[in-house]
Amino acid sequence: MRVKTAIVISALVALHMALLFAGFVAPYDPVAQDRERPYAPPTRVHFRDSSGWHMRPFVYRLIAGPDGYVEDTRQAFPVQLLTQGSRYQLLGGFDTNWHLFCVSEPGKLSLFGTDSFGRDEFSRVLYGGRISVAAGMVATLIALLAGTFFGVIAGYYGGWADESLMGAAELFLSLPWLYLLLGVRAFLPLHLSPSRTFLLLACTMGLIGWARPAKLVRGVVLSSRSRNYVLAARGLGGSDSYLLRRHILPELFGVLLTQATLLVPRYIAAEVTLSFFGLGVNEPVASWGNMLQKLQQYSVLVSYGWLLAPAAALVVTSVIYCLLADTLHSKLEFRST
Numbered sequence: 032m033r034v035k036t037a038i039v040i041s042a043l044v045a046l047h048m049a050l051l052f053a054g055f056v057a058p059y060d061p062v063a064q065d066r067e068r069p070y071a072p073p074t075r076v077h078f079r080d081s082s083g084w085h086m087r088p089f090v091y092r093l094i095a096g097p098d099g100y101v102e103d104t105r106q107a108f109p110v111q112l113l114t115q116g117s118r119y120q121l122l123g124g125f126d127t128n129w130h131l132f133c134v135s136e137p138g139k140l141s142l143f144g145t146d147s148f149g150r151d152e153f154s155r156v157l158y159g160g161r162i163s164v165a166a167g168m169v170a171t172l173i174a175l176l177a178g179t180f181f182g183v184i185a186g187y188y189g190g191w192a193d194e195s196l197m198g199a200a201e202l203f204l205s206l207p208w209l210y211l212l213l214g215v216r217a218f219l220p221l222h223l224s225p226s227r228t229f230l231l232l233a234c235t236m237g238l239i240g241w242a243r244p245a246k247l248v249r250g251v252v253l254s255s256r257s258r259n260y261v262l263a264a265r266g267l268g269g270s271d272s273y274l275l276r277r278h279i280l281p282e283l284f285g286v287l288l289t290q291a292t293l294l295v296p297r298y299i300a301a302e303v304t305l306s307f308f309g310l311g312v313n314e315p316v317a318s319w320g321n322m323l324q325k326l327q328q329y330s331v332l333v334s335y336g337w338l339l340a341p342a343a344a345l346v347v348t349s350v351i352y353c354l355l356a357d358t359l360h361s362k363l364e365f366r367s368t
Contacts, residue, residue: 036362039354046351050160054119057154058133058140062315063117065139065149068093070335071100073144080107092138108138144337147325156340159317163306164348166233166318167299171291173237174298175244178290179283182248183275187256197249203242212239212301216310225316232311236298244290251286255279285359292356296349303345319345 049056076088089109091102110132118128134140143152181200185193215235223231255261261278269277299319305311306320314321319341326332326339 053157059151060117061158068149071145108134143340155317162318166302169233170236170298171294174240177241178244182245186249186252200242296352
C-alpha cells in the first residue's frame with residue numbers, strides 16, 4: 032500500500048511540476064507558427080545512423096513532399112539539454128529563455144507533431160494543461176468551500192435550514208450537471224479576455240457542483256455532533272464555534288481530501304468539454320478543450336492521430352487522480368476500523 036501511494040503521489044507531483052514549469056519543459060512557444068510544417072507528424076528520435084549507435088539522441092529535419100513528410104538524413108540535429116530558445120515568463124514573473132531540451136535550427140523536435148498552423152503540439156499540451164488543470168482545481172476549491180459551508184449549517188443546526196439546503200442539493204443533483212453547465216455558460220458573455228473566461232468557467236463549475244460535497248459533509252457533521260466527547264464539551268459550556276472548530280471540522284479533512292481527488296478530474300473534463308464546444312478559453316491561448324476542436328472534422332481525426340494528445344493527457348491525469356482517491360479511501364477505511 033505504501034509503495035502504491037508513493038508511486039501515485041510521485042506521478043501526481045511530476046505531472047503538476049511539468050505543467051507549472053511548462054515554459055521550461057516545452058521546447059517552443061505554444062503560439063509560434065511554422066506555416067511550412069502544418070500537420071507534421073511526431074519527430075522520431077534516433078540513436079543510430081549509418082555510422083552506428085550514438086549515446087546522444089538526435090533527429091532529422093522533416094521535409095514536406097508530395098506523399099507527405101520525409102526525413103532529410105543528410106544532416107542530424109543532436110538533442111541538447113538546458114539550451115536557450117524562445118522567451119517566456121517562468122512562474123509568471125521571471126523572464127528567461129532557458130528550456131529543458133531542444134535542437135538547433137533548422138531542425139525541429141516536435142514530440143507530438145504539429146497542428147494545422149505548424150504549432151508544436153507538445154508545447155501546447157503543456158501550456159493547455161495549465162489552463163485545464165488549474166480550472167479544475169479552482170472549481171474544486173469553490174465547490175468544496177460552498178459544500179462545506181452549507182453542509183455544516185445543515186448538519187449542525189438541522190431544522191428548516193437542513194430541509195431547505197438539502198432540498199436544494201437534491202434539486203442540483205437531479206439535474207444533468209453537464210447540460211446545466213452548458214446552459215449556464217451559454218447565457219453568459221462569450222467575448223471575454225482569457226483570464227476572465229477562466230475565472231468565469233471555474234466559478235460556474237464550482238457553484239454548480241456544491242451539492243454532493245454538502246451532503247457528504249452533512250452526514251459527517253450529523254455523526255460527529257452526537258458523539259460523547261462533543262456532548263460533554265457542550266455540557267461544559269462549549270460554544271458552537273468552539274465545538275465546530277475543535278471537534279467537528281477536523282473530522283471533515285479526510286472526506287474533503289478524497290472528494291477533492293474525485294472532483295478535480297471531473298471539472299477538468301468539464302472545462303475540456305466547454306472549450307471543445309467553443310464556450311471556454313479561446314485561441315490563441317491553449318487549453319486541452321480548444322486543442323481538440325480540430326478533431327470535430329472527420330478528415331482531421333482519421334488522418335492526424337497525434338492531435339489526440341490532449342485527450343490522452345486528460346485520461347492520464349484522470350487516472351492518476353482516481354488512483355489517489357482510491358488510495359486515500361482505503362487509508363480512511365483502514366483507520367476507521
